[in-house]
Amino acid sequence: MSDDIADGTEDVVGVLTEQIETRFGMGMDQLTAAVAAKPAADPDATDVVKWHGLLAESQAVLDRAEDALLAALETQPSEVDDPTMDLAHRVNAAVAARDGRALVVRWLLDADAPGKKGLAAERLARAHRAGRKGPAVQTSPPYRPATAPASAARTAKVAQR
Numbered sequence: 001m002s003d004d005i006a007d008g009t010e011d012v013v014g015v016l017t018e019q020i021e022t023r024f025g026m027g028m029d030q031l032t033a034a035v036a037a038k039p040a041a042d043p044d045a046t047d048v049v050k051w052h053g054l055l056a057e058s059q060a061v062l063d064r065a066e067d068a069l070l071a072a073l074e075t076q077p078s079e080v081d082d083p084t085m086d087l088a089h090r091v092n093a094a095v096a097a098r099d100g101r102a103l104v105v106r107w108l109l110d111a112d113a114p115g116k117k118g119l120a121a122e123r124l125a126r127a128h129r130a131g132r133k134g135p136a137v138q139t140s141p142p143y144r145p146a147t148a149p150a151s152a153a154r155t156a157k158v159a160q161r
Helices: 002-008 012-024 028-037 045-074 082-109 119-130 149-159
Strands: none
Touching: 002 149, 012 028, 012 045, 012 082, 028 045
């Protein structure tokens, strides 16, 4: 049953892999090795390799979820039970994750994609070239010393009197 479905639809990962290989003029294994050796040499290649890996990962999760669902459906009578419905929801979530990552890879490969030209794209490129490593806003709570400040200690003593 699943073979019929796979034959009738395009392999998302395969199609995008071919586009990546065409764009960079080398196989995916070569590109991955080149990026691992010098990640800063080509930021576009580095981003594409990263997201291609995430895409392949999510495709594997989807394949396992579909296999589990098909196995459960083969044992079901005419009515589907709650655990099987949970598997169906897991398949839907896996499809959404895979498709989202595929969209990112497609966007990375499209030089004319929205957001890649104009003032905003130039600012983003400058920020990327500057090598800013941390977030623009503070994401962790501020440092608080283990001891209370002197004014707080005085206030506590006054309150005890």
